[in-house]
Amino acid sequence: xxxxxxxxxxxxxxxxxxxxxxxxxxxxxxxxxxxxxxxxxxxxxxxxxxxxxxxxxxxxxxxxxxxxxxxxxxxxxxxxxxxxxxxxxxxxxxxxxxxxxxxxxxxxxxxxxxxxxxxxxxxxxxxxxxxxxxxxxxxxxxxxxxxxxxxxxxxxxxxxxxxxxxxxxxxxxxxxxxxxxxxxxxxxxxxxxxxxxxxxxxxxxxxxxxxxxxxxxxxxxxxxxxxxxxxxxxxxxxxxxxxxxxxxxxxxxxxxxxx
Numbered sequence: 192x193x194x195x196x197x198x199x200x201x202x203x204x205x206x207x208x209x210x211x212x213x214x215x216x217x218x219x220x221x222x223x224x225x226x227x228x229x230x231x232x233x234x235x236x237x238x239x240x241x242x243x244x245x246x247x248x249x250x251x252x253x254x255x256x257x258x259x260x261x262x263x264x265x266x267x268x269x270x271x272x273x274x275x276x277x278x279x280x281x282x283x284x285x286x287x288x289x290x291x292x293x294x295x296x297x298x299x300x301x302x303x304x305x306x307x308x309x310x311x312x313x314x315x316x317x318x319x320x321x322x323x324x325x326x327x328x329x330x331x332x333x334x335x336x337x338x339x340x341x342x343x344x345x346x347x348x349x350x351x352x353x354x355x356x357x358x359x360x361x362x363x364x365x366x367x368x369x370x371x372x373x374x375x376x377x378x379x380x381x382x383x384x385x386x387x388x389x390x391x392x393x394x395x396x397x398x399x400x401x402x403x404x405x406x407x408x409x410x411x412x413x414x415x416x417x418x419x420x421x422x423x424x425x426x427x428x429x430x431x432x433x434x435x436x437x438x439x440x441x442x443x444x445x446x447x448x449x450x
Contacts, residue, residue, distance in 0.1 A: 195219040196259075196352055196384065200250035201240050203408075210236045211247070212408040218352060221381040223374060225395040226388045227419075228405035229429050234388045235276070235356055237405065241386065242273045242354050254352070268296035270351035272339040274358055278331065280323050286310075286334045287319035293341035305344045306337075313337040314369060328361030336370060340377075349377055355387040359394065367391075371398040396420055396443045404428060420444040 196218040203211040210233050218224060218241075226234045239245040241252055243259040252259045254271065272293070280289070290310055294302040310316040315333040318326060323334065336358060343349040353374075359367045374385050375398045389395045395402055396416040404412040404419055406428045412419045422435040425446065432449045 194255065196241065196255075197253045198241060198250065199253070201237070201247045201252070202249045203236060203240060203245060203247050210408050211240060213250070214405075214408075214410045215250075216403060216410065216413070218384045218386055220350075220384045221378055222400045223378045223385045223387070223398060224401045224403060225399040226386070226403050226405060227390075227392060227395050231407070232405040233408040234405055236408075238273075238354055238356055238386070238388055242271060243267070244273070265296045268342065270343070272342040272351065272353050274335050274339045274353075274355040276356045276360070278335050283322050283324065285320050286315065286323050286326065286330075289323045289334055290315075290337045290341055293338040293344075296342070305341050309337045309340045309344060310334075312373065313340065314366070329363060329366060332358060332361050333366065333370070343383070348380055348382070350382040352384045352386065355385070357388055357390065359389065359391070367394060374398070392420065392425070392446045396445060397441075416443055420446065 198214060198216050201211050201214045202209070214237060226237060228234055236245065240247055243252065246260070254262060287306055287310065291302050291306045294305060307316065310319060313333050313336050315337050318330055318334060323331065326334065339353060340349055343351045343353060359370060362370060371394055377383050378385050399416055401414060402416050402419040403410060404424070411428060412424055420435060422433065425433060425435065434447050434449060435444045436447060437444050
């Protein structure tokens with residue numbers, strides 16, 4: 192699949208501990224895929240392998256027609272963007288300039304227009320002139336989402352592969368729904384692939400086309416939310432006392448902890 196990202200037999204260890212064990216997957220454009228799993232399952236490590244920030248011990252990651260480590264830096268930055276869990280900054284910078292950093296691989300002519308467009312899209316335009324360091328955690332996450340969208344923004348919208356590690360962890364209910372609804376909608380153009388790590392299983396169920404369940408570095412289940420998020424599967428791998436209720440509309444499973 193020339194237009195997909197493919198991971199083939201990824202393995203990665205830290206010391207004697209195997210963090211990722213023989214994981215293979217495909218990320219085609221037009222999908223929103225979520226990595227789930229208990230703490231220490233290897234979700235963030237896998238994300239770093241997929242994005243090229245870590246080199247696997249064995250296996251390889253291909254983006255389109257070549258391994259990701261063979262892409263020149265600038266073309267790669269135009270088609271692959273990453274939003275990490277922590278995005279601290281030690282010097283003063285307006286939020287709009289943080290977003291504009293995403294345009295570094297592009298000609299400067301459209302930086303301001305794209306910056307304003309993606310900030311409006313993510314609901315962060317009102318924060319444009321404020322010092323990024325003064326923003327709340329949730330406001331910073333919205334600005335960072337605008338930054339990575341700006342990095343992938345073409346004349347007709349975003350293209351490429353967008354990776355997000357816990358992008359809703361500091362957001363309230365409104366902004367969780369807003370942000371994930373936005374990301375899902377942007378993938379419908381058939382040119383953007385979103386791969387995100389989420390701890391909230393209900394959010395993952397509502398907005399994912401596919402869910403990948405990791406446990407101790409292994410991919411133990413994958414498929415549509417209805418296929419992966421069953422009571423038996425989640426109880427086995429999360430070891431939590433829970434029940435799964437499927438809503439009539441939109442037919443997505445919702446997870447409830449038992450008292």
